[in-house]
Amino acid sequence: MIKAGIIGATGYAGNELVRLLTGHPQAEVVWYGSKSYIDQRYADVYQNFFRIVDAKCLDDNMEKMAEEVDVIFTATPQGLCASLICEEILSKAKVIDLSADFRIKDAKRYEEWYGLVHPSPEFLEEAVYGLCEINREDIRGARLIANPGCYPTCSTLAIYPLIKEGLIEPSTIIIDAKSGTSGAGRGAKTDNLFCEVNENIKAYGVTTHRHTPEIEDQLSYAAGEEVLINFTPHLIPMNRGILVTAYASLKRETSYEEVRAAYETYYAGEPFVRVLEKDVFPQTKWVTGSNYVDVNFKLDDRTKRVVMLGAIDNVVKGAAGQAVQNMNLLFGLPETTGLLQIPMVP
Amino acid sequence: MIKAGIIGATGYAGNELVRLLTGHPQAEVVWYGSKSYIDQRYADVYQNFFRIVDAKCLDDNMEKMAEEVDVIFTATPQGLCASLICEEILSKAKVIDLSADFRIKDAKRYEEWYGLVHPSPEFLEEAVYGLCEINREDIRGARLIANPGCYPTCSTLAIYPLIKEGLIEPSTIIIDAKSGTSGAGRGAKTDNLFCEVNENIKAYGVTTHRHTPEIEDQLSYAAGEEVLINFTPHLIPMNRGILVTAYASLKRETSYEEVRAAYETYYAGEPFVRVLEKDVFPQTKWVTGSNYVDVNFKLDDRTKRVVMLGAIDNVVKGAAGQAVQNMNLLFGLPETTGLLQIPMVP
Amino acid sequence: MIKAGIIGATGYAGNELVRLLTGHPQAEVVWYGSKSYIDQRYADVYQNFFRIVDAKCLDDNMEKMAEEVDVIFTATPQGLCASLICEEILSKAKVIDLSADFRIKDAKRYEEWYGLVHPSPEFLEEAVYGLCEINREDIRGARLIANPGCYPTCSTLAIYPLIKEGLIEPSTIIIDAKSGTSGAGRGAKTDNLFCEVNENIKAYGVTTHRHTPEIEDQLSYAAGEEVLINFTPHLIPMNRGILVTAYASLKRETSYEEVRAAYETYYAGEPFVRVLEKDVFPQTKWVTGSNYVDVNFKLDDRTKRVVMLGAIDNVVKGAAGQAVQNMNLLFGLPETTGLLQIPMVP
């Protein structure tokens, strides 16, 4: 059994990690780390675990945790993992960081977008960006995984085949994304109160959202050139789910079949990416509770653009599920172990 | 592997049966019966099953189905199962009826509340009411299971220990229940449109809801006398979940400990009933997606009453999950097989 | 023009007061009092008022406010109004208190349920409970109005005719109430986050909710005897609305017509109480945004009980609308002035 420790176990991503790892046949959570609920029973914070998890929350001592676990998940705000990480920890345990600390290779760029001086840039090169569908081989041998952001996961996977195959003009990419409210975390903020979110939709972080450089980096790697995009996230009155609607101009005339083939090239063997049938578009409800990414596209002959769409459960494939997928790779398990939950409808 | 056929596979309960049986280690669905979607792929109706279920929907031919399956689930409106059932079918396959046809032993009472002449009253005596926590032994040997209604499951389990132990006055029982909208089914009715249900709450079936006699029967068996209740269901703007708030006068002065002990007497060993800790009350979200029933109570010294509360996921423990629990018992499997999903939050 | 000041203008009830008073033909808000947003523009806190209200928030100085306004609304947590009120203020301005401070005549009872020592019990006798439909005449001449709580408004009006006419047994009254989340206020609490409330229903304050004694007092006045009830509120995933489902045993056999006549006796001339037609039950959406109270009842011959139902918009008739209705009475205006908004659907 893989022993897992979670820093930030009482956030929404932490809760989902506990759900997935508790149901995982070859892993178990042995350290429920928390800042706010130390010494309280985990099941008192998340009553869904009543009679399932008996443990109490412990502190966030990463060094001590590294001695007792095989893998550490950090599901905390940016800055924390990077401030705690060190060679000693990495020599004892694998680290899967769900924050943004090691996603952007350029420390200066990180600092510009996040407003934080990176506390441990020396680990940036070693860290592997844990988008399994693209970086599978590098992940297997890694010690430190930068678990991708929710929007970047969905955006990159929706666009990747077309930018990689050179079918779209990178400078024309526009990503309009919509997320359920669990992405905003469990912190007590007026903006996230039920009465503020319900019966409302808003854009936020217009032109400034921190996932922009992360998406740009991944698209740039695929394009082989620097890519700048517009990315606009929106807050939706639902708990879970991200839908990405992306637009780009085609480089040249192309057919449905050719674009379809591009998606098949990259995703035909992927266990979690489902390329939907023609004219069937992703909806978040069809992936809820699962690690699936549903993608599809539509060509517009009138405007010579392609619309690319993707849907994920932000808490699963956008956070905890992808983290477990990375764990499976790190420990040589079949990649889908413990991750074959069927989407729950309605 | 147990071969299962589902009549009504394209309703919400049918969808959940497919989800649970597809994840069940010892069962498989081999017949997806439907009235409206014959010859269409099941995954075209329920896109969550894309790339998971390849089968097409078949018709609702129960006789033919009985020859090909070990167990038949009927997840259809009342009247259908009772009109199709016959000795020949029951001699070939077990039948678990999710409709109300065989829940009420008295055909005349069925006809009064449902406005239907019972098509096959000769099977009423044989049918076993599939509330596993209470009728476990009878279920094991049955051929025909009347899978309990969603409200009756939650109501009965919340009240059972107190009425069985004679702590409450049966004639004073009032049950005020609240249900998510999946309980209303997937039929296209104006009343169930998003804009009608959202930002609204209403009572329905006031004093006339058809689950009333079913609850009364179960409470009567427990009380050893005829029980009449008030039962008022309400429609809540959420997908899943039932919360029951039940009231009754205490027969005599009693203590928290004594009432607690009554719950423990009946539920201490139950895998799916969780008696919450003192002053922690059930919330539907803590059971979502799972087969758990969370119950608790509160004594009111001022009014000499007890408030009994219960929460279930109406689609799981209130329908498909309980049906699978019954299947497990019928086929000699551990009762929790395929049913240990952890509640999904948020 | 009546000059109005609001203490607590930046809560949800405060916002609604501003909406109603801004649209009121004979009143205007001249003081937007706030604790958290002093010196910020009101329309920066509530952007719905952009280009409609230009004023900045002021502090909560009730004494100073009394010199500049004709009427003071206190839409604040309990304890504040009672700690600030004094003879001098009341000699200068009418005070309509939306908190619970002056609703319960017995200071000891207030202290037991609210856990606060009443800061100014000397005003309890003078204060008039502002349920206009019942206390209209006393309100006209008052200086200090205790604006009723949301649950007590809806509960009392649903039950009043039957208890007043002696048709029901007071000791059997059980009130099961359901409220939208705006009733929980705008404070940043984890429990009221979107992801905690959405897709969930829970009971709270079981047997201990503070509106219990307020309802009991009103029902006791009507019954002419002390009434103890069970009152259980529930939190519903919607913004606005309260639905009350109340139960009581009939004192004697009675007919639909007799009960109907009781409602007509008290409400035939009421502008805001709508007694629905037979077998049509209140739904919160039919009163949203309006000052209406929809009520109806159903007799149950089987159990000899009556089910009484009521629906209000908790922010309007349950708070700000009723406060304006009281203001109209205090200043000799037609009671419906500025309050004839038609319910908004969907």
Place this chain on the structure above:
Amino acid sequence: MIKAGIIGATGYAGNELVRLLTGHPQAEVVWYGSKSYIDQRYADVYQNFFRIVDAKCLDDNMEKMAEEVDVIFTATPQGLCASLICEEILSKAKVIDLSADFRIKDAKRYEEWYGLVHPSPEFLEEAVYGLCEINREDIRGARLIANPGCYPTCSTLAIYPLIKEGLIEPSTIIIDAKSGTSGAGRGAKTDNLFCEVNENIKAYGVTTHRHTPEIEDQLSYAAGEEVLINFTPHLIPMNRGILVTAYASLKRETSYEEVRAAYETYYAGEPFVRVLEKDVFPQTKWVTGSNYVDVNFKLDDRTKRVVMLGAIDNVVKGAAGQAVQNMNLLFGLPETTGLLQIPMVP
């Protein structure tokens, strides 16, 4: 008093027309036309009008209606108004058509996108597109108003100043729109059931939505050249509201001030268009229940694009409110008459 008749009074737009016209000081509804509810009381269909509207629904006889009313609103699916309209009707009553029949001047284009042969192309030239902010003068003298679609209203007003002033490249415009579910109407369709819409987001009509040519026409008039766009609508789990997020490349380097000035040029005197302050973006909740359009923009120096945002209540400014605004203009009333409802929060 202006006498108004409504064809399609029992849809959501019809209900809102009744709400607005009932509260309008100089208009009254004298004909509640309906196809499905003839001879039923209007308040039985929409219980919010109980005790407010006593009339029964009549049929949809437009000719007869024209003899009894001053203005006819057609709030019906496309095709109906165009099939009934004739010179005689127009000689007797003004017609405000809320369907798409007269919005697109080119009958062939209408037929391509709507799949209907236009039944009365002879009135296309006469019809005035009722976007009051742009076509105010033409509206005043018209007999037949094509009331704009919900998405086109919000999209056009968000983009208009920049395309009119030549600041953006028309061929780069991409409009990503999100709508509450009332826009889907009150027809009983499985896709619009609560459980299908709630906890879900989807795009629909990708590259093919019928509002595309309508928006393109309006932008083309403003640009003085033919404009083709990408337009993608999304269905959001909320009742009311449309949010538009539009993207375009700037023709040249420009400053915040210059763009701001463009908006001010066109909207400074507009009673219903609110240009928000810098970096404050539209949210649908701030306009709910009102006729306001909130717009704003953000320049992105990195990509040389501008993001333009707009929010409306689709039932008010996107349908019934705009229709009443047109009526006010047609009858020489102040444009805001009966339309100054303050947005309702929460």
